[in-house]
Amino acid sequence: MLKFLKGFTITALLASIFLSASIVKAADSKKPIVIPLHNWSSQVVMSYVIGGIFESMGNNVEYVSADSQAVYESIRQGDVTISHEVWQSAFGASFDAARDAGGLLDWGDHEARTLEDMGYPNWVADLCPGLPDWTALKNPDCAANFVTPDSGGKGRWLEGPQSWHQDLMPQRLEALGLDDLWMVKFAGGADALWAELEAAKKEGRGTIIFNWTPNFTDGAGFTFIDFPPYYDGCRPVDGGDGKCGSPDGYLKKAVHEDFPDTHPAAAAMFKKLSFTTSHIGAMAALVDVDGMTHEDAAKTWLANNESVWKPFLN
Numbered sequence: 001m002l003k004f005l006k007g008f009t010i011t012a013l014l015a016s017i018f019l020s021a022s023i024v025k026a027a028d029s030k031k032p033i034v035i036p037l038h039n040w041s042s043q044v045v046m047s048y049v050i051g052g053i054f055e056s057m058g059n060n061v062e063y064v065s066a067d068s069q070a071v072y073e074s075i076r077q078g079d080v081t082i083s084h085e086v087w088q089s090a091f092g093a094s095f096d097a098a099r100d101a102g103g104l105l106d107w108g109d110h111e112a113r114t115l116e117d118m119g120y121p122n123w124v125a126d127l128c129p130g131l132p133d134w135t136a137l138k139n140p141d142c143a144a145n146f147v148t149p150d151s152g153g154k155g156r157w158l159e160g161p162q163s164w165h166q167d168l169m170p171q172r173l174e175a176l177g178l179d180d181l182w183m184v185k186f187a188g189g190a191d192a193l194w195a196e197l198e199a200a201k202k203e204g205r206g207t208i209i210f211n212w213t214p215n216f217t218d219g220a221g222f223t224f225i226d227f228p229p230y231y232d233g234c235r236p237v238d239g240g241d242g243k244c245g246s247p248d249g250y251l252k253k254a255v256h257e258d259f260p261d262t263h264p265a266a267a268a269m270f271k272k273l274s275f276t277t278s279h280i281g282a283m284a285a286l287v288d289v290d291g292m293t294h295e296d297a298a299k300t301w302l303a304n305n306e307s308v309w310k311p312f313l314n
């Protein structure tokens with residue numbers, strides 16, 4: 001009897017130790033959470049916003065400049081911990097490849113939906129009757145209004161940096177039979193797109209640029225061209241004929257697979273984190289309209305939006 005009791009007591013003691021150990025939440029590792037910086041404003045501001053929230057929880061963070069396609073392989077390998085703006089149109093294929101290879105987890109979507117496509121400031125609609133329907137671009141009199149000194153006599157599409165979509169837009173011009181009248185020029189960076197908007201307005205000339213939403217241009221008189229609808233597999237890189245516009249896309253989050261184990265509290269916060277179109281547009285506007293640095297924009301955004309981000313902590 002005594003022997004039995006003794007055994008029972010020890011077993012119960014051990015059980016209660018294990019139980020309380022599992023009730024007490026494991027603390028986040030002090031190893032830095034590695035956050036990538038890319039080359040458009042909302043992404044960089046949001047890096048510092050999320051880094052600021054992690055720091056408010058007692059975590060250490062580190063920022064690294066990263067290519068916006070290669071970053072998913074870096075997350076898979078664990079060199080980068082998170083991605084907070086996975087835009088479907090630009091990065092969906094790289095995201096899928098890394099997730100399927102293992103090591104990268106889909107951490108859910110922001111509330112905001114996305115569109116990444118060619119468009120124009122509203123004042124140029126008069127230059128091209130029939131816009132925003134893409135078939136308006138078949139008219140040579142329309143294209144002639146978008147010729148620039150560097151466009152070889154064709155109407156010019158100013159696309160973003162080639163790292164975002166590779167040859168998607170040149171392929172689309174060809175697929176839609178527009179390449180006799182239109183050509184694609186790649187911008188060196190996002191700032192070149194906004195400089196072109198300013199210059200075209202000042203000079204009263206037409207311009208078609210790549211743009212996206214959420215962005216600071218939301219509600220500022222920018223219209224996206226209506227191309228034939230996107231469907232899975234329509235792009236040449238996916239084996240399609242290329243006769244499609246960009247998707248009504250997701251804006252996803254991704255994490256390295258170990259993150260929920262190494263930093264359970266931070267990972268839980270990041271899973272909950274979700275921004276709307278207006279949150280993200282405001283982050284971009286603090287930089288691209290108000291001229292703040294990305295870091296200052298993030299501090300300002302955090303200070304003004306505690307009611308938005310504090311609930312992600314619970």
Ligand code: TMO
Pocket residue numbers: 040087090116160164211212
């Ligand atoms: C990925 N981007 C927002 C530039 O389209």
